[in-house]
Amino acid sequence: MKINKPKGTQDLFGYQAKQYRHIQNICSKIATNFGFEEVITPIFEASETFIRSVGESSDIVNKEMYTFIDKGNRSITLRPEATAAVMRMYVENKLYADQNTHKYFYFGPFFRYERPQAGRTRQFTQFGVEAYGVESPALDADIINMACKMLNALGAKNVKVAINTIGSKLSRDSYREALTEYFRPYLSELCEDCRNRFLKNPLRMLDCKVDSENVIMKNAPKIKDYLVEEDQRYFNDLLKYLDLFAIKYEISDRLVRGLDYYTNDVFEFIYDDATSPINGMALGGGGRYNDMGKEFDGPDVKAIGFAFGVGRVMMIMDEQGINVDNENINQIAIVTLGEKAKVAGLKLLDYLRKLELKAEIDYVNTNLKPQFKMCERINADYIIIIGDDEIANNELNIKNVKTKDETKIKLTELNKYFGIKEVKENVTY
Numbered sequence: 001m002k003i004n005k006p007k008g009t010q011d012l013f014g015y016q017a018k019q020y021r022h023i024q025n026i027c028s029k030i031a032t033n034f035g036f037e038e039v040i041t042p043i044f045e046a047s048e049t050f051i052r053s054v055g056e057s058s059d060i061v062n063k064e065m066y067t068f069i070d071k072g073n074r075s076i077t078l079r080p081e082a083t084a085a086v087m088r089m090y091v092e093n094k095l096y097a098d099q100n101t102h103k104y105f106y107f108g109p110f111f112r113y114e115r116p117q118a119g120r121t122r123q124f125t126q127f128g129v130e131a132y133g134v135e136s137p138a139l140d141a142d143i144i145n146m147a148c149k150m151l152n153a154l155g156a157k158n159v160k161v162a163i164n165t166i167g168s169k170l171s172r173d174s175y176r177e178a179l180t181e182y183f184r185p186y187l188s189e190l191c192e193d194c195r196n197r198f199l200k201n202p203l204r205m206l207d208c209k210v211d212s213e214n215v216i217m218k219n220a221p222k223i224k225d226y227l228v229e230e231d232q233r234y235f236n237d238l239l240k241y242l243d244l245f246a247i248k249y250e251i252s253d254r255l256v257r258g259l260d261y262y263t264n265d266v267f268e269f270i271y272d273d274a275t276s277p278i279n280g281m282a283l284g285g286g287g288r289y290n291d292m293g294k295e296f297d298g299p300d301v302k303a304i305g306f307a308f309g310v311g312r313v314m315m316i317m318d319e320q321g322i323n324v325d326n327e328n329i330n331q332i333a334i335v336t337l338g339e340k341a342k343v344a345g346l347k348l349l350d351y352l353r354k355l356e357l358k359a360e361i362d363y364v365n366t367n368l369k370p371q372f373k374m375c376e377r378i379n380a381d382y383i384i385i386i387g388d389d390e391i392a393n394n395e396l397n398i399k400n401v402k403t404k405d406e407t408k409i410k411l412t413e414l415n416k417y418f419g420i421k422e423v424k425e426n427v428t429y
């Protein structure tokens with residue numbers, strides 16, 4: 001029976017695999033420049049890690065987790081997101097002990113049992129960051145700035161920053177009360193999800209996709225009218241710093257994000273191209289979450305983070321025709337004449353790789369025709385030909401395919417030919 005990949009998963013090969021690593025490399029480099037260091041946490045965690053922090057009113061915990069009981073009778077969950085796991089790592093390892101600011105980034109697979117569709121898979125990759133130990137609108141703005149720098153460096157255009165504040169607990173409590181009062185008489189006119197959210201966390205009703213255009217939703221109270229002064233000031237300062245970094249943003253007063261742990265600013269990076277079928281898709285999102293440390297019985301940790309969906313970034317790069325496959329690496333092919341030359345060719349191949357050059361040989365064929373076919377197939381920029389004479393004199397014939405120049409050089413001159421570093425080794429066949 002034919003075996004296929006599980007529903008909602010993807011195989012990445014060829015160009016897509018390169019594009020995936022390209023995104024990882026660019027984002028890692030920029031995060032490093034912004035003072036973040038990589039962390040690698042387990043792919044699975046105790047289920048409690050997510051239940052406590054992501055929250056039982058979130059879709060993730062409610063219906064999307066890949067949870068199973070392992071052979072030791074423990075409840076285990078394939079990580080649906082990283083923020084809770086990185087906080088678990090931080091508290092468990094007492095990384096807060098030095099009282100410093102800590103900035104972490106991660107890249108890897110995550111798992112949510114969702115209905116697969118364009119840009120939504122059951123295994124997906126996120127690149128994300130978390131910064132602990134500082135509560136300042138300047139840091140929040142700089143993190144949004146960093147995310148924009150990453151998209152810029154990847155060449156991705158037409159991405160807008162949508163931003164909102166959901167305030168600290170104080171503001172949120174009075175806002176929640178106002179929402180409860182407002183929505184109560186309309187419950188029968190709203191979808192089932194909204195009715196469930198009404199009971200667990202009415203803020204999440206604003207996030208509803210089904211009723212988003214409903215006038216009831218549009219007229220709902222706005223958080224900005226319930227912010228305590230301190231929260232309002234924090235948000236205003238954040239916007240001021242975004243202006244300083246020349247980040248274009250849009251205040252989106254119904255943006256609340258789907259996870260329960262956020263406090264104060266929340267934001268999303270949204271694809272903004274009205275002509276595109278994926279217009280409005282969120283490439284990433286994040287926000288501040290100052291109360292999570294306590295969920296792990298740790299200290300009070302001021303924290304902020306965001307994550308990009310790598311698959312979605314790939315989608316918009318493809319849509320915008322951004323090609324990352326422009327590595328300018330010369331491809332060398334070795335063609336050998338006869339059995340003895342095949343052995344010498346292998347030695348030469350090994351030497352070229354020591355020089356960090358990209359080289360191939362036809363392992364199987366000694367006839368010329370299939371060997372030249374291979375040169376064509378791999379798009380060789382240079383073809384090296386060796387036979388008995390070349391071996392006897394430690395020489396080689398090298399042809400520049402583009403210019404058609406052909407020369408005979410000594411083996412020891414190879415590095416000079418390619419303009420690379422001096423080699424101490426006395427190389428012979």
Ligand code: AMP
Pocket residue numbers: 081112114119120121122123124125126258282283284285286307308309310311312
């Ligand atoms: P979240 O962790 O829910 O805040 O999501 C952050 C980003 O991860 C989203 O904006 C998406 O780009 C990406 N993402 C989340 N869930 C999925 C999924 N099921 N499939 C693909 N990408 C996802």
